[in-house]
Amino acid sequence: MHSSADPVQQPSQTVLPNGLRVRLMPLLGSSQAAALVRVHAGSHDAPSAYPGLAHFLEHLLFLGSRNYTAAEGLMPFVQGCGGQLNASTRERHTDFFFQLPADQLEEGLRRLVDMLANPLLDPGAQLREREVLQAEYQARAQDAETLCDAALGHAIDPTHPFAGFHAGNRDTLPVEDAAFQEALLGYHRRFYHAGQIELLLAGPQHEEVLQCLAEQMDAGLASHPLVRREVPPLRCKANGWFRLQLSTAQPRLLLAFALDGLPEHAVPALDYLSAWLASEAPGGLTQRLRDAELVQSVKLRIPYWYAGQGVVVVELLPTERGMAAPAELVEAVLDWLRFFSDDARWQPCHEEYQRIRHRSLQNAEPLTRLRYWVDPLAWNLNSDEAAIKQALSLLSAQMLGCAPLVLITDKTSCAAIETSGFPLRLQSEPPQRTVPADWGWQQPAANPWLTPGLLRYEAADIPPALRWQGPEDMSGQGALFLRWQFMRGESFPALSHTLTHALQSAAWAAQQAGVALRFEDLGDAWCLRLEGFAEAIPAILSDITPVLSAPPAAAFTEGQALAERDAALSSDVMLVRQLLNRLPRLLMDPTAAPGQTAASSSLARLWQTAQWQGLAIGFASSISGPLTDAIHTLPGTPALFPVARSVPATVKRWHDVSGAAAMPETAFLLFCPLPDRTAKCEASWRVLGRLIEADFFRRLRSELQLGYAVFSRFCQFDEHAGMLFAVQSPTASANEILDHVEQFLSDSTVKLAEQDEDVIERAARQASDRHVASASDFRAQAEQAWQSLQAGHEIDRPIEIAAAMRTLQRQDLTAALEALRLARAGWVAVANAPAPDSGWT
Template sequence: MHSSADSAQRPPQKTLAHGLRARLLPLVSSSKAAALVRVHSGSHDAPIAYPGLAHFLEHLLFLGSRNYSAAEGLMPFVQGCGGQLNASTRERHTDFFFQLPASQFEEGLHRLVDMLAHPLLDPEAQLREREVLHAEYLARAQDAETLCDAALGCAIDPPHPFGGFHAGNRSTLPVEDPGFQASLRGYHCRFYHTGQIELLLAGPQDEGVLQRLAEQMDAGLAAHPYVSRKTLPLCANANAWFRLQLSNAQPRLHLAFALDQLPERAGPALDYLSVWLASEAPGGLSQRLREAELCQSVKLRTPYWCAGQGVAVIELLLTERGLDDRAAVVDAVLDWIAFFSDDARWQPCREEYQLIRERSLQNAEPLARLRYWVEPQAWGLDSDEAEIRQALRSLTAQMLAAPPLVLTTDMSDCPPIETCGFPLRLKTEPPQRTAPAAWHWQQPAMNPWLKPNIARREAVDITPALRWQGPEDMSGQGALFLRWQWVHGQSSTALWHAVAHALQPAAWAAQQAGVTLRFEDFGSAWCFRLEGFAEAIPAILSDTISVLSVPPAEAFAEGVALANRDAALGNDEMLIRQLLKHLPRRLTNAAEVDGQPAFIGPGSLSRRWQSAQWSGLAVGFAPSLGGPLADAIYSLPGTPAVIPTDHSKPAAVKRWHDVRGDGATAETGFLLFCPLPDRTAKCEASWRLLARVIEADFFRRLRSELQLGYALFSRFCQFGEQAGMLFAVQSPRASAKEILEHVVKFLDDSAVKLADQADSEAERAARQAGNQHVDSRADFRAQAEQAWQCLQAGHELDRSAEVAAEMRMLQQQDLMAAMDALRGDDASWVAVANAPAPDLSWR
């Protein structure tokens, strides 16, 4: 069995012949491979005259290179393989990363090195991409966290670049100017070479193969030495209090610490501190502040961190009382930091922290591991604990030496201020004072799920409502899925929010123990999932059933508030993500029986559970875990039942859900979900393949050519029992009606393109997709997810193999038939948008 200690071994770094630094991580049991490139230059290294140039170049690298056109490059290639890909420009580094089936890894790396070394930087493509980047700027100008960081930058003493504008927009990127073009190419030449780049590779290939692939990357890049850059002192306006006006956002308090001249191990020391700051453990900071009705959650984030300096922000989601008494919150946080920095906390907390990190790495996907190990000084088994302890002393001493910057964000009226970047409504405030409270902090209780103490035994009798799928997973993973179906209609979203809110501490503790806990609302059903370290799952389920059945009384009032906030659409989260949370509930025709009640309580939930029938699936568990799991299952609310699935065809209607609520936003969000027209394996296979074939074209047409917006995608997906095609667009300039017209036009044009393509091309894509659909079953989480989707849709557990077999045999006419069904007048479409329906053809 793969141990957590193996996962915590830091992959050694080696310097290759031309200067590229590489870390190689062979993962024998994985079906996927991943690559991450870190270029040691970022937005703070761009010419001052052209804010956003580094970010702009990151975008441009995906738009074609010497050996691969934009249509053949890394992004469409990874999308066509069903993989994932992204890039990120930070202050002092830029990351490019992807994950895909291991069989396609080398082809992906060829594209990656070519786009890094030989980008086309075509002027026409630059003009189009500038509009995409400007759309991203407009979206970020609505984002609460972005505006908060911009406001904090106003308190940092110049000339440190943290206070500057680096995202870029239409006005800062004069593509037509020869001087800008010279700077763009000069920046690429200065930083995109072996001396400035780290490469991390992970996959099932042996180390020799990964070494060969790394050497190919090393040889394909220009060879130059490392370019050192000067770091300016980081100083802040001490004891400054600010207020930032944000519409439709929950009140938050941000305590910002400007840190400089930190020791080398300050990175893992800060990560260690952040784990305990955000801890939901009994007796911890978050729970004590919640009990005092001052705040709902605490987290630490670092908008800037480089070369021994950084800005660390402790963010607290405030209650009304906390908003009125912010000085008490500030005092409590600083008092807790002083308590936690005491040497008496170190030993017990350090041991638990190590277990948490080991567990998080144990079953992480290849890309997640690379993103962990790329961080300098990330904790590993070889870390020098004494140096981290000393760094923690230095870190907390700086945090306590001077008052933090205090930023309140809420809907209070503030005047607009002049900025060269994001628009801010900001004002200074006199610092509040409060009498220090005696908090009497205690050591947080240890997470019991990190070392579950269970008596293993096989199950004697398990209800048929819970399906078991074996064999035991040899890496120690398990997955448990439970679904409650409401016998009478649909549940109240307020009740779901109440239960979900009450489950937050359990979700936090489960994540530490290597288990992902998710609780989902599908309108006519609720779904509870536990996936990860199998040995912990019976204990987690047993301990959370009481919260599911009878949440604390205060959770019900919070449920109503959260449901109302959910309906209003706010600025706390990206618009398209908010709509995606609404979509699953809108796919059912059942009416919401409770509406949005002004009051809910234990009686409301008890009646819901009495009318609920549950079914589930357990995947990958050892037989000796069957007994503890069966004991926990026995106590579930509701009635176990093998629930028949509705096999009727979706109604041939077009439904539109306007979810604007009371919220107002400058952008338009639009989702279009098209459910499968029938339940056959061939229909599912052809739609899955069609989704993969058109995904890259959809992205390129709407994002690059039409420049509708920054955030958009299309893919095949399943919500509860409903599978189908999803199109999603967030746009700063197009209306929902215009977006719909563009989607329809894209589908019409795609049908023409399909008709003109060679039969052999469709057959090749079908074989590749079918093979990958089967290969993905070697990945435990993909296997478990496929099995659960099959059961929810009313299929047998061998459905995915049947779909893969059908996929391999698909031909050109099958793809065209799928496209016709998707576009037909009798197709069932469900739209969700923050806008009214465009005409009366929509219900």
């Protein structure tokens, strides 16, 4: 991807006649475009009588507008283009954003402006969508982070809007009442107009074209002046210690700081502080606490920020030892903040921070750029560094000026307290004290991968097990994929967790250097992915190879504990997401039992039997030398022959991952593998997936109101490609969800038979046109190439699929749907519930 300007050059803002504020980012050479709308109104601006109204309106806007029905609106349109979209209601703003093929930007914007300006707000749709918010409320009532923030609001200042309940549920949204409807319309009229909205656009279009699109949006919105909103003072009224009962989540220790009256440059100052507080660099806070076996991780969160006031949270995941010494951890964090606020830290840390931000935006996707620049004070080339430094001093002074509120979460029994929203079991506790330790803090080490200083030379030979794929990516990106195959049917969760833990700091440092490092456990195979800034990848691989071969001793202990914890579902991560994380491992031989405890001897034996294959794509030939030198040191043996691919079992397999634990919600996945490996079969299933995606969402989420986490799509996990259906529901059982999926597939057969031939041909043609990743979209191109090799195909497989799509007719899609519905290649179900009957193995 190429940009017409420096990636850290902030796009200028203009104001159009109706008041719409606009920032435009031409990205020459990009195949994708993106739009982000920020409405300057959020949950704190809704009438206090109707908590959740702002969030509810955000949902309703997607359910039909004056010129587009719900089936024609923005969500199905973007999904049909293979794009991505979402919306988010925060305390003082609401965002709507999407990314899609660049030639569809104008059509997407037409739908966006129509839903913002002319929503139908149909009463029947409101009743149905309220049930979706009720399901979302029930899911969030089990979410650890949500409950922590609710507890902090209650403890800091119960009278401030931060302490209020803003998610909305069945009780707070009386859609049947005329007064509620008047309030809903009034909120929309007051805030959804050009004067209250910002628009950011990015794409390969010339700036004049983007400007024209922005002017069309401005003309489509009502013209009113910006509404100024009052901000009540924020004062922490209880500088004490609290304990929150979370029975199924990993223990946490939170230090909360209530801040007020800070200058506007506190925003980039907080980002700067966050980057260093969560740093995993040698000598940094996280690394020192981890070396002392006190924590697993440290991060800074900002659950609320507006107009110079907010709540800043330092969140630690303590080890067992750390949970036994919370006062020691609190004092260590405060001591580090005192050390970091010294003027001597500013210059070296600030220069490193600038390199980090520059690299994070280099070759970033359009939507990533928009989400960064939507904050007008985000760090850029022209930032007022003196103002940021001054704001950091004021920020540090407030954080260190009084004791933070401390919140401990664990399984300790606490009494329920009265709340107007999420249920809390919360109690105050006497503050704990400790003798301050002399940590001897030092400047965190600089990240060497940010300035790799690569010595370029061509390789004398490239291992046959490594596929070297050109041409060189002109934007300086590269991707390296490595896959180690073990004996079929074996899995090693304790050892994979050991390596994941050992690579944690490396993954953080690689991310700073513009490279995504991912280590994946695929059951009887492991995969390492390095994607991003090409010049940094050889050094990263060279430095992490010794860690792969022989991790530190402490990593084995932690890996064993992580594997045991991962075996049980928790409330730390959304339930359906936990099932998705397990699915790749469950698609292997289901009869295999996990093997090997976390020990160095076990890992050494495993590497002796592992065979690896890989793909290097986008690299310049002058990088082949250092890259292949690093590859020659990899553990395992290069595979001399292609690894045999598994054949789908024609049975229905059900994986109950509940561990017999009762849960308030049901999560269900159904994966339907491709029945054969031909290009025509895959093409048919991919087009079918696009045709049914929006209908599946609308049927199970909007009409049946099963839950708010509902989706379907064609996807591939390692070598396994097929159709995936996913639902998380607070009301339906796994058996009931399965029945709904089967009924949907049956009804889809009827709909497909009645569908106009030209609709099918157009869908197949559009899928064909968009299937092969553009040469300017390096990430997609690399992913397609790797997926093709994983599935045992050649790299030109996408071209073959696109050609097959153009020849598809109704009978091909009908045959694909029939094979899917009748489980010709078997089904794999994953749920936190037992199988419904003996028809499943």
